Amino acid sequence: MTSSRIPSRRRIVSLVPSLTETLVHLGLRSELVACTSFCVDPPDLHRDVTIVGGTKDFDVEKILALHPTHIIANQEENTREPIGALASRVATLVSFPKGPADVPAMLRDMGRFLDCLDVAEQLSQAIEAQLVLCRQTVDALEHRVKFLYLIWREPYMVAGCDTYISRLLECAGWENAYQGAERYPTLSSAEIATSGVDEILLSSEPFPFRNRHAQKLRDEGVCHGTMSKIDGKTCSWFGWRTLAALEFIRELRGGSRNLDFIRPVPSV
Numbered sequence: 001m002t003s004s005r006i007p008s009r010r011r012i013v014s015l016v017p018s019l020t021e022t023l024v025h026l027g028l029r030s031e032l033v034a035c036t037s038f039c040v041d042p043p044d045l046h047r048d049v050t051i052v053g054g055t056k057d058f059d060v061e062k063i064l065a066l067h068p069t070h071i072i073a074n075q076e077e078n079t080r081e082p083i084g085a086l087a088s089r090v091a092t093l094v095s096f097p098k099g100p101a102d103v104p105a106m107l108r109d110m111g112r113f114l115d116c117l118d119v120a121e122q123l124s125q126a127i128e129a130q131l132v133l134c135r136q137t138v139d140a141l142e143h144r145v146k147f148l149y150l151i152w153r154e155p156y157m158v159a160g161c162d163t164y165i166s167r168l169l170e171c172a173g174w175e176n177a178y179q180g181a182e183r184y185p186t187l188s189s190a191e192i193a194t195s196g197v198d199e200i201l202l203s204s205e206p207f208p209f210r211n212r213h214a215q216k217l218r219d220e221g222v223c224h225g226t227m228s229k230i231d232g233k234t235c236s237w238f239g240w241r242t243l244a245a246l247e248f249i250r251e252l253r254g255g256s257r258n259l260d261f262i263r264p265v266p267s268v
Contacts, residue, residue: 010114013063014039014072015055015083019095019110022239023072026110026119033066041233060085070114099167103242104128123240130246134171137250144175148192149201149235153213155186165235168242169201172249189220198226205232228252 013034014020020039023032029042034050036058050066052058055077063071068090073083075096086092093113095106104124111120147169149159159165159176160183166176177197178185187195200223202209209229217223230252234245 011067011069012072012114013052013066013068013070013090015052015058015078016072016074016095017041017055017077018233018237018239018241019072019074020045021237021241022107022110023114025240026114026116026123028114028116033068034063058082064089072110097164097238098162099164100127100171100238100242100246101131101167103238107239123243127243127246130243131171134246134250138171138173141173144173146177146196146198147174147201148177148187148195148197148199149203149230150207150209151184151203151205151232152207153209156189156192157184157186159183160185164238168235168245169249171246172252174249189217189222192217192222193220200227201235202227202229203232203235204229205236 010028010031011033012023012028012031014023014032015036017036017039020032020035021041023029024042024045029045029048032045032049034052035045036053036055037051038055039045050062052062052066055074056079058078060082063086071086071090071092073086073092073094075094078094083092083094087094091113093109095109097103097106104127107120107124107127108117111117111124149165149169151157151159151165158178160178160180161176162181162183170176177195178187192200200217202214214223214227214229217227233241234248237245
């Protein structure tokens with residue numbers, strides 16, 4: 001898919017790292033005037049735009065001083081009150097995709113909001129085609145591998161079923177070993193050990209798990225199955241990256257990659 005160039009007429013502020021990256025791949029880099037300090041892809045973006053703080057503590061007055069015409073935000077990543085303050089002054093699109101299946105609709109909303117529906121539609125259709133392949137993969141499976149996706153340690157914290165991360169992995173026939181109601185529960189070593197987990201996935205973010213942390217889990221008797229390190233951006237960044245992520249997890253589902261830090265390169 002090729003990005004289309006659009007006459008520069010907007011001043012866009014993106015407060016969501018994965019959507020900042022998506023806007024660039026939709027051909028809107030020249031119209032981005034600000035983003036957060038966590039918007040690190042593409043890596044040279046900060047040379048061209050104003051940094052307005054983090055995803056939770058962005059500076060509302062600094063944003064307004066840039067005279068933005070459009071603001072891109074997310075219900076989970078951004079703080080509600082300052083987003084409301086911005087939305088009362090500037091056209092604001094707030095997203096909240098619960099899983100990969102919600103991403104095409106979100107992209108179409110972005111396309112209409114930013115008048116780039118054609119290129120957003122191409123990406124949406126490509127993701128929908130990949131979701132069909134995922135469903136075919138799941139239908140062919142004889143059993144589901146139970147996983148725990150660790151995002152933090154001391155204490156250990158995992159991604160629950162009601163998260164984008166879990167739904168992404170479930171698209172390829174994985175099953176979350178944690179079936180409670182909390183979205184990001186804290187689990188003890190004993191709870192992990194008795195969860196029935198087949199594979200522990202150690203994320204690269206927000207906590208950057210290393211080999212020594214995996215060994216600590218083994219020393220604690222937590223891991224009875226296999227353990228892999230996995231790229232957190234692949235599993236949690238929605239938007240442009242969703243397409244490559246779906247393809248990646250279908251391949252990952254085929255077997256264990258013990259302690260292999262996999263970094264797939266998204267391509268559209």
